[in-house]
Amino acid sequence: MVNYKDLGLVNTREMFAKAMKGGYAIPAFNFNNMEQLQAIIQACTETESPVILQVSKGARQYANQTLLRYMAQGAVEYSREISGGKPIPICLHLDHGDSFETCKSCIEYGFSSVMIDGSHFPFEENIALTRKVVEFAHQYDVTVEGELGKLAGVEDDVKSDDHVFTQPSEVQAFLAGTGVDSLAIAIGTSHGAYKFKPGTDPKIRLDILKEIEEKIPGFPIVLHGSSSVPQDLVKIINENGGKLKDAIGISEEQLRLAAKSAVCKINIDSDGRLAMTAAIRKVFNEKPAEFDPRKYLGPARDALKELYKHKVINVLGSAGHAYDK
16 A cells, blocks of 8 residues: 555645635646656646646556556656755546546555546446545545536547536535545536537536536536647647547636636646647658657657646646645
8 A cells, every 4th residue: 555645745635725715726637658747747846836647547557557656756756856845736636437446446556536437327326436435535535536417528438429417406415425525527528639510619508617616615626628629739730640630629718717616626638639749740740760759759748848837827827826825
């Protein structure tokens, strides 16, 4: 058993309390490899933003659970090195845990927060599974995110063809029955890069968010599938040999509005994938003789860092809040 505190990590409890008080959201950035982790830590430490390092079940299998433990510990020390003193608050979080066993294993390997996604089960089964994870996690002061409602789209192991909005009438019973520390809701965001067709006007259902806030005032709300699919990145990819279909995401203006309310964690993954892929394709197209991975992964890391600095400063509003009292 590895306790996350021994790795220098924090859970989300204090993070979320400060975010709700300050009217911003904590960035939850997914990573699978060293370059992505470097970009996240550089961007957030330089902007003094707290951060949640998200790992999906698939990413954990890809990177290896033992390596991930040491990467997370290294991220804390890397942040300390960049800041020249105190590291930013860093949480290691399981994204879309699909079973009690997966969540338990992550907790035993040093994760400070886990999500159990029982949203595809009937309401009572979702409550029972979520409560089981909460009871285990809270023994080790690990925070737990549950989910009500269902997002459409595809990302890693998560796939759904339909979107089911969170019912405000169910949230109080879900919280009472589970004891979760935060709640992921479905109000119009979508997983993956192919969220919505051009010409549509996707909107977050802020009315549902407001109704949920009124039902559970002061409780931390999470938004999944919140990439904006920047069209400049899609253009670079396609101009350099890519074949991405037309798609648009959730506007950054809407995300900023959500971040000023009870939404205190916003998940962003696809935009980062697009930024890295655009940079790599550009190098491959412009320098076809290049074969040193550092020469294309380096620019990809730099592009990701700039994207994430923009997100924490202009979209989530978390810049400058790492050391809030």
